[in-house]
Amino acid sequence: MNNHRLMSNNLLLKFLQGFFLLCMRSSLESATTFSSGNESDFLALLDFKSRIVQDPLQIMSSWNNSIHYCNWVGIICNKSNQKVVVLNLEERQLTGTLSPSIGNLTFLTGINLQNNSFHGEIPHEVGNLLHLQDLNLTNNYFGGRIPYNLSHCTELREIRVSYNILIGQIPDQLKSLRKLVFLRLGRNNLTGRIPTWLGNFSALHTVSLALNNFQGSIPNELGHLSNLRMLQLYGNSLSGSIPASLSNASRLQVLDFYGNGLSGTLPENLGSLQNLIRLNFEVNRLGSWKAGDLSFITSLSNCTALKVLGLAQNQFGGEFPSSLANFSTQMKILTLGSNAMHGSIPVEIGNLVNLTLLGLENNHLSGSLPDAMGMLRKLEGLELNGNKFSGLIPSSLGNLTALTSLSMEENEFEGYIPTSLGKCQNLLKLSLNDNKLNGTIPKEVIGLSSLSIYLNMSNNSLTGSLPIEVGKLINLMEFDLSENKLSGELPTSLGSCTSLQHLYLQGNLLEGEIPQSLEHLRGLDDIDLSRNTLSGKLPKFLSKFLAVKHLNLSYNDFEGEIPQEGIFKNATGVSLIGNKKLCGGVQTLHLPTCTDSRPHSSRKFLALKVVMPVICAVIFVICLCCSVVALYKIKRTRKGASKSTFSTDDWKSGVSYSELAKSTNGFSKDNLIGMGSFGSVYKGTLSVDGAIVAVKVLNLEQKGASKSFIDECEALRCIRHRNLLKIISACSSVDHQGNEFKALVFEFMPNGSLDDWVHPINNDQHYESRKLRFIQRLNVAIDVAFALEYLHHHCQPPIVHCDIKPSNVLLDKDMVAHVGDFGLAMFLFEELSNPTKNPTLTVGLKGSIGYIPPEYGMGGQPSTLGDVYSYGILLLEMFIGKRPTNEAFKDCLTICQFAAMSLPEHIMDIVDPFLLSDQEENVDLDRCTLEECLVSVMQIGVSCSITPPNERMPINVVVKKLHAVKNLYDRSKNRNRRETAGRTEHLSLISNHK
Numbered sequence: 006m007n008n009h010r011l012m013s014n015n016l017l018l019k020f021l022q023g024f025f026l027l028c029m030r031s032s033l034e035s036a037t038t039f040s041s042g043n044e045s046d047f048l049a050l051l052d053f054k055s056r057i058v059q060d061p062l063q064i065m066s067s068w069n070n071s072i073h074y075c076n077w078v079g080i081i082c083n084k085s086n087q088k089v090v091v092l093n094l095e096e097r098q099l100t101g102t103l104s105p106s107i108g109n110l111t112f113l114t115g116i117n118l119q120n121n122s123f124h125g126e127i128p129h130e131v132g133n134l135l136h137l138q139d140l141n142l143t144n145n146y147f148g149g150r151i152p153y154n155l156s157h158c159t160e161l162r163e164i165r166v167s168y169n170i171l172i173g174q175i176p177d178q179l180k181s182l183r184k185l186v187f188l189r190l191g192r193n194n195l196t197g198r199i200p201t202w203l204g205n206f207s208a209l210h211t212v213s214l215a216l217n218n219f220q221g222s223i224p225n226e227l228g229h230l231s232n233l234r235m236l237q238l239y240g241n242s243l244s245g246s247i248p249a250s251l252s253n254a255s256r257l258q259v260l261d262f263y264g265n266g267l268s269g270t271l272p273e274n275l276g277s278l279q280n281l282i283r284l285n286f287e288v289n290r291l292g293s294w295k296a297g298d299l300s301f302i303t304s305l306s307n308c309t310a311l312k313v314l315g316l317a318q319n320q321f322g323g324e325f326p327s328s329l330a331n332f333s334t335q336m337k338i339l340t341l342g343s344n345a346m347h348g349s350i351p352v353e354i355g356n357l358v359n360l361t362l363l364g365l366e367n368n369h370l371s372g373s374l375p376d377a378m379g380m381l382r383k384l385e386g387l388e389l390n391g392n393k394f395s396g397l398i399p400s401s402l403g404n405l406t407a408l409t410s411l412s413m414e415e416n417e418f419e420g421y422i423p424t425s426l427g428k429c430q431n432l433l434k435l436s437l438n439d440n441k442l443n444g445t446i447p448k449e450v451i452g453l454s455s456l457s458i459y460l461n462m463s464n465n466s467l468t469g470s471l472p473i474e475v476g477k478l479i480n481l482m483e484f485d486l487s488e489n490k491l492s493g494e495l496p497t498s499l500g501s502c503t504s505l506q507h508l509y510l511q512g513n514l515l516e517g518e519i520p521q522s523l524e525h526l527r528g529l530d531d532i533d534l535s536r537n538t539l540s541g542k543l544p545k546f547l548s549k550f551l552a553v554k555h556l557n558l559s560y561n562d563f564e565g566e567i568p569q570e571g572i573f574k575n576a577t578g579v580s581l582i583g584n585k586k587l588c589g590g591v592q593t594l595h596l597p598t599c600t601d602s603r604p605h606s607s608r609k610f611l612a613l614k615v616v617m618p619v620i621c622a623v624i625f626v627i628c629l630c631c632s633v634v635a636l637y638k639i640k641r642t643r644k645g646a647s648k649s650t651f652s653t654d655d656w657k658s659g660v661s662y663s664e665l666a667k668s669t670n671g672f673s674k675d676n677l678i679g680m681g682s683f684g685s686v687y688k689g690t691l692s693v694d695g696a697i698v699a700v701k702v703l704n705l706e707q708k709g710a711s712k713s714f715i716d717e718c719e720a721l722r723c724i725r726h727r728n729l730l731k732i733i734s735a736c737s738s739v740d741h742q743g744n745e746f747k748a749l750v751f752e753f754m755p756n757g758s759l760d761d762w763v764h765p766i767n768n769d770q771h772y773e774s775r776k777l778r779f780i781q782r783l784n785v786a787i788d789v790a791f792a793l794e795y796l797h798h799h800c801q802p803p804i805v806h807c808d809i810k811p812s813n814v815l816l817d818k819d820m821v822a823h824v825g826d827f828g829l830a831m832f833l834f835e836e837l838s839n840p841t842k843n844p845t846l847t848v849g850l851k852g853s854i855g856y857i858p859p860e861y862g863m864g865g866q867p868s869t870l871g872d873v874y875s876y877g878i879l880l881l882e883m884f885i886g887k888r889p890t891n892e893a894f895k896d897c898l899t900i901c902q903f904a905a906m907s908l909p910e911h912i913m914d915i916v917d918p919f920l921l922s923d924q925e926e927n928v929d930l931d932r933c934t935l936e937e938c939l940v941s942v943m944q945i946g947v948s949c950s951i952t953p954p955n956e957r958m959p960i961n962v963v964v965k966k967l968h969a970v971k972n973l974y975d976r977s978k979n980r981n982r983r984e985t986a987g988r989t990e991h992l993s994l995i996s997n998h999k
């Protein structure tokens with residue numbers, strides 16, 4: 006028995022020993038593999054890290070010795086041998102060069118550095134990565150050539166290097182990369198020809214070479230690519246014709262050759278590409294100005310998925326292709342403008358019920374418009390201008406209620422303007438000029454308050470007076486009714502059109518005085534009222550319009566003395582000839598001096614009456630200033646240097662480069678706190694008074710930065726509001742190397758940007774504390790709305806911010822929000838006043854992706870309602886906790902639609918989950934009230950960011966509605982507090998009794 010036990014004890018001992026040794030061995034083994042075998046990966050990563058010069062999100066802080074490198078942010082290792090297989094640092098705001106030792110990570114299969122600021126060349130050591138499948142460097146500043154020894158990476162499936170500054174040709178050596186599926190080289194400075202060997206890459210799915218300088222013709226060989234879905238070659242200098250062989254690449258969905266020099270005719274059998282979705286050949290030299298040019302169109306009726314056909318700005322001649330009517334009803338965009346087509350529009354056009362843009366402008370089309378056009382109810386843009394269309398404007402056009410742009414100018418339309426157009430309540434631009442229209446202007450049409458870019462009815466034979474409904478055009482910038490037969494007086498209501506920059510009423514029969522109400526139109530820069538019979542004195546306010554550059558009042562019946570200030574100082578800006586009763590003014594106007602009819606004494610008396618109060622006022626102001634200065638000095642001598650040395654007005658005096666360099670430790674990267682739209686922001690301490698400031702240094706190499714500096718100075722000079730970021734000073738000078746240097750100095754916001762709070766980074770030290778409670782979010786939302794309300798409704802002229810997004814909302818130490826970054830801001834009267842007459846599919850955008858209102862993409866000009874859109878997105882983002890660019894909103898669904906779909910029953914399913922789990926908040930707020938509040942907030946967000954601009958909720962209404970939510974919250978909180986307090990009181994009573 007004992008023996009037995011002994012034996013079993015021995016066995017146990019042996020077993021334990023064995024186990025112990027095993028453990029030892031395996032731990033030793035892992036230590037050796039780490040220090041020898043994989044040391045190379047470890048060292049290579051350290052070297053990678055050492056080339057990162059800016060890392061505001063502190064991603065690289067996890068890359069240290071205390072953590073195994075397989076657990077560093079962005080690293081994925083092979084489990085069995087601990088080798089790095091994926092390096093993924095997508096969108097981490099990193100700046101630096103890419104270390105050549107990347108080539109030592111020999112097991113790498115994927116590199117993803119997209120959306121950072123890497124510069125320098127792509128190291129040719131990447132060619133050592135024989136397992137590499139996926140190279141993604143999109144949207145950085147990589148320069149130099151594409152390394153030719155990438156040709157060794159024969160496993161490559163994806164090369165994505167779009168949006169860099171690469172030069173040179175596509176190296177011929179790359180013909181070895183036969184497994185390539187995606188080749189994206191768009192928007193670089195690449196040159197040379199498109200290599201013919203691409204035709205051997207049978208797996209190719211996407212080829213984008215757009216926006217480079219490629220030359221020569223499109224190789225026939227691309228027709229061999231039976232897997233090709235997308236071929237984007239737009240924005241190059243390609244020539245020749247389009248190879249017929251392309252119709253063999255039977256899986257093609259997208260062909261975009263916009264903006265090249267392609268000529269010849271299009272292959273007849275394009276229609277055999279059954280999967281085509283988008284065909285864009287705009288802006289080339291295709292066609293021969295002759296009949297038959299468009300015969301390929303017939304075959305396209307087989308393409309049942311076709312949504313976009315762009316043929317505008319080519320040389321297509323011949324009859325308007327009536328086979329268009331047989332196209333798939335999927336068609337959304339059809340542009341044939343600026344060609345040489347003739348013929349008329351067939352009735353069957355009404356079949357294309359999903360069209361959103363129909364461009365037929367600048368051709369030789371004739372005949373009348375079919376009533377069936379009214380069936381195209383989804384049309385947002387209809388361009389018919391510059392043709393020979395005749396007959397009446399069909400009243401069915403009033404059914405096109407989604408229209409934002411209607412261009413019918415330069416045709417031969419006749420008869421009345423249909424009142425039904427008044428139903429098109431999303432119109433931003435309407436032009437009917439240069440036709441043969443007559444009758445009066447319908448009040449329904451002139452009262453279309455959505456019109457904000459232009460309304461042009463000039464050069465017709467319109468009669469009657471200007472309807473008072475004109476006063477509804479409060480967003481309109483350009484108004485042209487010149488060269489008609491309008492009569493009567495100018496309505497007082499015209500003074501409500503405060504966004505006007507251009508007012509053209511010349512060549513009519515208008516009479517009476519210029520109404521005093523027009524003094525509100527201070528944004529006007531071009532006024533033409535000539536050739537009417539307007540009378541009375543020239544109103545004084547005209548001389549106070551600061552923006553005005555041209556004022557034409559000639560050939561009217563004005564009388565009396567001409568003012569001498571403002572525009573009247575400059576004889577070249579005004580024209581007053583043909584007004585026989587005008588006198589005085591500056592000498593260069595060459596008008597007779599005014600002979601005085603009033604008795605001398607009364608004039609003197611009058612002068613006294615006017616001058617005395619002015620003198621008194623001036624004296625009073627001077628006294629006031631003196632006492633303020635005196636007080637200020639006393640205060641300063643008492644207190645020593647006061648905390649804010651820069652008063653709000655002397656910021657213009659500026660600070661020097663040296664002072665800023667000193668305050669930011671020589672712009673050291675330790676002081677870098679962020680990157681704005683046009684430069685970097687540093688934290689600094691001014692030596693004068695120790696004030697902590699944020700210094701925004703403009704990157705002058707970036708296009709537009711200089712203009713942005715001026716815009717921002719200009720915008721900030723004029724505005725003061727609790728919720729706007731305060732500028733302290735500016736610096737425009739040269740740095741120590743003699744380079745131009747521009748910087749703005751702001752008050753420092755210790756809590757960073759709203760973006761940091763809405764999207765805290767998981768491994769950030771602040772992660773846990775950076776969670777905003779419901780009421781904090783609501784307060785920030787109200788602050789931002791306040792700031793916008795001030796810009797839109799209390800600044801003269803109104804200011805459009807143009808870049809509202811969470812990273813431009815900064816939080817001070819008390820979590821009060823301040824809107825900053827006025828780099829894109831503009832005064833409403835300052836905007837480009839030359840809206841493109843031929844809108845094409847590509848338009849420059851203003852703002853940040855995800856927050857840009859859709860109308861800007863359609864050529865719409867910045868407007869306050871555009872800011873409201875961005876604000877709505879910001880509001881939804883704050884409470885949902887997801888960016889508008891989040892994957893969840895891809896498939897044709899915007900964050901706004903996403904929220905709208907969940908309203909009201911499912912709102913709790915989509916809000917930031919933290920809002921529901923916040924214990925502290927739950928004490929104050931019962932779930933029902935929280936839900937009620939969230940529904941209201943989401944509703945406001947949705948009504949701000951709907952597509953039709955004029956249906957958006959104006960920001961002053963937003964402010965009111967958000968306040969109502971806050972009241973609801975406060976009431977509930979007080980009720981709950983009272984109840985809790987009541988209960989405690991009750992308890993203490995009981996315990997006292999005991």
Ligand SMILES: *[C@@H]1O[C@H](CO)[C@@H](O)[C@H](O)[C@H]1NC(C)=O
Binds near residue numbers: 045048049106109
């Ligand atoms: C990368 O490998 C090369 C060649 O083996 C070696 O010379 C270099 O030091 C390595 N780089 C790093 C950072 O370890």
Ligand SMILES: *[C@@H]1O[C@H](CO)[C@@H](O)[C@H](O)[C@H]1NC(C)=O
Binds near residue numbers: 117
């Ligand atoms: C590179 O980006 C593309 C597109 O965003 C993505 O599909 C791919 O997975 C990325 N590659 C890596 C290694 O993350």
